[in-house]
Amino acid sequence: MTLELIELSLTAPGADAPLFAALSLSVEPGEVVCVMGPSGIGKSSLLAHIGGHLARGFRTTGEVRLDGQYVTALPAEKRGIGMLFQQAQLFPHLSVGDNLAFGLTPKLRGRVARREAVREALERAGLAGMEDRDPATLSGGQRTRAALMRTLLAQPRAILIDEPFAALDTGLREEIRSFVLDHIRAREIPALMVSHDEGDALAAARTVTLHG
Ligand SMILES: Nc1ncnc2c1ncn2[C@@H]1O[C@H](COP(=O)(O)OP(=O)(O)OP(=O)(O)O)[C@@H](O)[C@H]1O
Numbered sequence: 043m044t045l046e047l048i049e050l051s052l053t054a055p056g057a058d059a060p061l062f063a064a065l066s067l068s069v070e071p072g073e074v075v076c077v078m079g080p081s082g083i084g085k086s087s088l089l090a091h092i093g094g095h096l097a098r099g100f101r102t103t104g105e106v107r108l109d110g111q112y113v114t115a116l117p118a119e120k121r122g123i124g125m126l127f128q129q130a131q132l133f134p135h136l137s138v139g140d141n142l143a144f145g146l147t148p149k150l151r152g153r154v155a156r157r158e159a160v161r162e163a164l165e166r167a168g169l170a171g172m173e174d175r176d177p178a179t180l181s182g183g184q185r186t187r188a189a190l191m192r193t194l195l196a197q198p199r200a201i202l203i204d205e206p207f208a209a210l211d212t213g214l215r216e217e218i219r220s221f222v223l224d225h226i227r228a229r230e231i232p233a234l235m236v237s238h239d240e241g242d243a244l245a246a247a248r249t250v251t252l253h254g
Contacts, residue, residue: 055099069232079252095119124198139173145192
């Protein structure tokens with residue numbers, strides 16, 4: 043899969059001018075591109091637009107394509123784009139296993155096969171046997187890994203990452219970042235990662251900086 047942005051621009055509700063100069067970018071399979079730029083320039087809004095969650099009232103120009111298919115007109119659930127956010131939200135009322143099962147692609151059929159997919163994902167994330175745990179009992183790093191697995195189980199065509207490591211302390215941040223980026227590369231998924239962190243930028247294949 044290749045994620046392409048073509049002459050993309052966003053204008054916030056009530057504003058006259060676009061937030062950033064029109065952006066054209068091609069993200070190759072397994073490539074992680076870091077998106078940087080000053081606070082308020084529109085990084086989170088850019089990800090929301092690509093994912094199909096942009097707040098009402100924004101005006102947009104340009105196109106988002108996945109392997110040549112225009113996705114801008116599709117509703118979020120039809121785009122096949124996975125999101126990974128800073129607070130790595132797991133549903134608090136579901137067990138860790140049910141959280142992952144929630145992400146599973148409907149293409150995978152059968153209760154046994156689905157349970158096995160969750161078991162294997164937890165094992166790969168170093169969370170073997172934690173199916174029945176309450177998410178509140180996991181550490182920050184464990185939650186990020188579980189959230190990534192939930193995102194991957196949906197077999198997304200692209201992944202959007204918004205400062206998911208910012209809340210982790212330095213040592214853990216590097217370990218979790220490698221874990222997340224290695225998985226994205228191994229599965230050849232194109233990814234955009236918004237960050238203010240130099241370490242994130244260095245770990246990415248390249249960086250684009252939004253400017254006005
Ligand atoms: N729902 C909304 N309604 C109106 N304006 C909004 C809305 N969401 C964002 N904005 C405006 O759009 C601009 C871009 O916000 P955004 O959060 O995308 O920036 P950012 O680059 O991600 O900033 P930061 O680095 O601080 O997270 C800001 O000026 C913000 O006030």
